[in-house]
Amino acid sequence: MNTATLHDATAIAAAVQSVAAIGTGQDLLLIPLSRLRPSSRNVRKSGGTSIPELAASIARVGLLQNLTVVLSADGEHYEVVAGRRRLAALKLLVKRRKLAKDHEVPCLLVPDAAARTVSLTENVQREAMHPADQFEAFAALVAEGRAVEDIAADFGVTPLVVHRRLKLANVSPRLLADYRADAVTLDQLMALAITDDHAAQEAAFYEASQWQRDPESLRDHLTHEEIDAGRDPVARFVGLEAYEQAGGATRRDLFADERSGVFLADAVLLDTLARDKLAAVADEVRAEGWGWVDVAPRATYADLHRFQRVRAARREPGKAEAKRIAKLEAEQAKLQERLDDENEAIGDDEAQALRDAMDAIGKDLDAIERKLRVYPVGAVPMAGAVVSLDSEGAVVVHRGLLREDEAKALRVQQRGAEAGDDVREAGTQEQTEGDPPALTISEKLARRLSAHRTAALQAEVARHPHVALVAVVHRLAQRIVLDGYHGSPLNISADPQDRLEQHAPDVAEAPAAVGMRKVREAWGQRLPEDPEVLFAELLAMPQSELLSLLAVCVGFTVSAITSREGDRPGALLAQAVGLDMSQWWTPTAAGYFEHVSRAKALEAVQVFAPGEVHRLAKLKKTQIAAEAERLAAGSGWLPAMFHALVSVAPEAAPPDEAQEPAAVGDDESAKDAQALAEAA
Numbered sequence: 225m226n227t228a229t230l231h232d233a234t235a236i237a238a239a240v241q242s243v244a245a246i247g248t249g250q251d252l253l254l255i256p257l258s259r260l261r262p263s264s265r266n267v268r269k270s271g272g273t274s275i276p277e278l279a280a281s282i283a284r285v286g287l288l289q290n291l292t293v294v295l296s297a298d299g300e301h302y303e304v305v306a307g308r309r310r311l312a313a314l315k316l317l318v319k320r321r322k323l324a325k326d327h328e329v330p331c332l333l334v335p336d337a338a339a340r341t342v343s344l345t346e347n348v349q350r351e352a353m354h355p356a357d358q359f360e361a362f363a364a365l366v367a368e369g370r371a372v373e374d375i376a377a378d379f380g381v382t383p384l385v386v387h388r389r390l391k392l393a394n395v396s397p398r399l400l401a402d403y404r405a406d407a408v409t410l411d412q413l414m415a416l417a418i419t420d421d422h423a424a425q426e427a428a429f430y431e432a433s434q435w436q437r438d439p440e441s442l443r444d445h446l447t448h449e450e451i452d453a454g455r456d457p458v459a460r461f462v463g464l465e466a467y468e469q470a471g472g473a474t475r476r477d478l479f480a481d482e483r484s485g486v487f488l489a490d491a492v493l494l495d496t497l498a499r500d501k502l503a504a505v506a507d508e509v510r511a512e513g514w515g516w517v518d519v520a521p522r523a524t525y526a527d528l529h530r531f532q533r534v535r536a537a538r539r540e541p542g543k544a545e546a547k548r549i550a551k552l553e554a555e556q557a558k559l560q561e562r563l564d565d566e567n568e569a570i571g572d573d574e575a576q577a578l579r580d581a582m583d584a585i586g587k588d589l590d591a592i593e594r595k596l597r598v599y600p601v602g603a604v605p606m607a608g609a610v611v612s613l614d615s616e617g618a619v620v621v622h623r624g625l626l627r628e629d630e631a632k633a634l635r636v637q638q639r640g641a642e643a644g645d646d647v648r649e650a651g652t653q654e655q656t657e658g659d660p661p662a663l664t665i666s667e668k669l670a671r672r673l674s675a676h677r678t679a680a681l682q683a684e685v686a687r688h689p690h691v692a693l694v695a696v697v698h699r700l701a702q703r704i705v706l707d708g709y710h711g712s713p714l715n716i717s718a719d720p721q722d723r724l725e726q727h728a729p730d731v732a733e734a735p736a737a738v739g740m741r742k743v744r745e746a747w748g749q750r751l752p753e754d755p756e757v758l759f760a761e762l763l764a765m766p767q768s769e770l771l772s773l774l775a776v777c778v779g780f781t782v783s784a785i786t787s788r789e790g791d792r793p794g795a796l797l798a799q800a801v802g803l804d805m806s807q808w809w810t811p812t813a814a815g816y817f818e819h820v821s822r823a824k825a826l827e828a829v830q831v832f833a834p835g836e837v838h839r840l841a842k843l844k845k846t847q848i849a850a851e852a853e854r855l856a857a858g859s860g861w862l863p864a865m866f867h868a869l870v871s872v873a874p875e876a877a878p879p880d881e882a883q884e885p886a887a888v889g890d891d892e893s894a895k896d897a898q899a900l901a902e903a904a
Contacts (some may be wrong), residue, residue: 252290254328255302257314260293263303265339268347279313280380283322287314290330292346294339302331305339306346356404359393362386388414388478396422399429414479415439418446418487435742443477450475450487451494457858458521459488460617462497470497495521502619506611509621515630516608523612523622524860525832526806529867532631534607534624536597549592556585556839586839593838599624602637606630614833615858622834665865667787669819673865674793675728676736676815678784680808681794683736684801686743686779689771691800695778727785730815736808743776789865805866811856816863817849825852832859 291307304311317323334342365375372390376383395403395417402408408429416425428445429437436445453459453474459467464486468474472493477485488494498521510517520527541549559582562568563575570578599607607630609623626634665673685692724731731737752758762770784793792798811817817825825848830837833855840848 251333253331253333255293255331256326257318257323257329258325259301260291260304260311260314260329260331261296261301262308262311263294263305263339263343265294265303265343266305266308267340267343268308274380275309275312275316277380278309279316279320281378282310282313283317284378284380287329290332292342293331293333294336295333302333303339304331305334305343354404355410356392356400359389359400362389363393366390384478391417391478394420396425398422398426411439412437412442415442416446417479418443418475418477433742433746447475447487450489451491453486453488456488457613457615457617458494458498461521461613461619462494462501466497467494498613502611502613505619505621509609509611509623512609512623513604514607514609514623515605517611518608519611521613523610524806525862526804526860528610528622528625528831531625531627534599534603534626534634536599536624538593538596539598541592541596545592545596549589552585552589552592553842556582556589557842559585582839586835589838590835594623600634603634606634606637615855618835620833620835665789665820665824665863669816670789670791670865671785671787672728672815672819673863674784674786674791675724675731676734676809677798677803677805677866678782679724679731679734679736679740680805681784681798681801681803682779682782683740683808684779684803685782685797686740686776688801689768689775691797692775692778693771694800695797696774724785728815734808740776740779744780747773747776805862806860809862809866811853811861811863813846813849813853817852818846822848825849828852828861828863829855832856832861 287310289307289310291304291310293302293304296303314323314327314329318325318327362375366372372383372386376386379386392413395413399408399413399416403410403413412429416429419425424446428442432441432445451459453464453467464474467488467490470493473489475487475489477487479485499519502519502521506517506519559578562570563578563582603624607624607626609621610625611619611621614620685695724737752761762773765773782794782797784798786793809815811828817828820828822845825845826837826841829840829848829852836851836855840851843851
């Protein structure tokens, strides 16, 4: 260790300060620690934090600054009027038996009348070093050959703290300069430190719109091609340890907590590991006799919606089975009562153990339920199953799936029999081609959902300038050239349709609405209010920017509100922009599940978490709604009203129009349009 000892440093400091005190009328004394005590005349009343760290630093490098004292009234002790934290740290060292009680401390003795003035002067007439100076100083110590562990010990911090300071010191010099100038915050700096690439750091910050510079957005921008090990369901299923043992590359955010901040770079390896781990489950499902079994770790609701489902009947359980079900349900109810009992103090570990026990019982009940399902003769060998993962990374098996040709073959096989007799569909009801969907939600909820659809459609139109132009021309051609008055989702009078909150109170915070609002504000700041000046600026504006502005304006005129579940206002427009509501809307209790019946909510859960239906069926409606929201997270599930909206964009685009939305040059309007894509 190349630092001075505590006693050496104390002696040196005392000698230096003794020289400084000559001629000031003040005396520098070495006073035993046992004769020092805090003074009520110390003007600093708050603070006093990080005492253990300061004590560790003093133990390593000594007391570098003397205490300031006055003689106590008893003539035996001295009161510390400046240096209360240092005194507390020294006392802590005595308590830890690293200093003797009579250890001599360098103290500057001042007149009693000057006590408050001296205390105030020391606290006011000083300037704390900028954090950036600290980062660079830590880096300089490492450059001099100091070990990270030694530096950590010198300052009474953990090696992780030192590594974090070094990481911040390695941020782009341009960003550090702006941090010193208060143009960049510390949180932004920590987010940018996720990478050591200065060019990437600067691009992420300086090329982003002002409202996209929050730490989370910056971190997401720099890791968008990587997988968050803490949130990704496949990563949670495989496990970080297994991924790293297989040679998977990772990136760690030093500023994240222990449960987050790890990003996986090898998506192919992760998928392979997940498939290998799910293979055993697939073998068990295959042994049930299904015609085919696929493993798809990331199967979404949209993927599963392509299949039709075999209808299954539930036979009555036998005597032994009924007894087993009753016993398991009773055990589950007792565990739930303990969790819900507010009078019983249950620790986190015990509560988790109770939940685990309930999950185990739920799996046993699900296994029994599967045995009670009876499929039509010949259906199981013809149908198949998909082994996948839910939003929490738990295994889920979707049984009884039929491809189109398999469904036709099964219908031929069962022709002549009455459909639906003593059977109940395991998932969502299969709809015959051409039949309209059953209307099963209220008009109020239909308007609420259509408001969210309108907001999303507005945002998508704003991202597709060519489609916006087509929509305007289509409307004008109908009214002017063809003399028609057919309905259109566009209000060509240019009335903004921005009062969607009257139909859906939560739509204002929806990603589409937030993105459109910010883009509108950005254009509002750029465009002049004077009509003549505005016309001149638009006339001089590049065509690409003009189209982007047109797209935003047209987007705000879109209205697709309806009170009927079966209606699809603006269907052609939605198809043209490839509207996918799973990118803009998330099922929540307040936004959907609380507004439908218990049966409707359980029907939805059957799709994205079939293994949980039995447990949820025993809960109250509000509890079902809350659980359904949790289980639906990340599943991509959409209510029937949104199904027809998941479509592909048009196959052909005009020769001069870029295929990628909002990628029109590098101008500000393109950035605003790109912001809508990232809001999704």
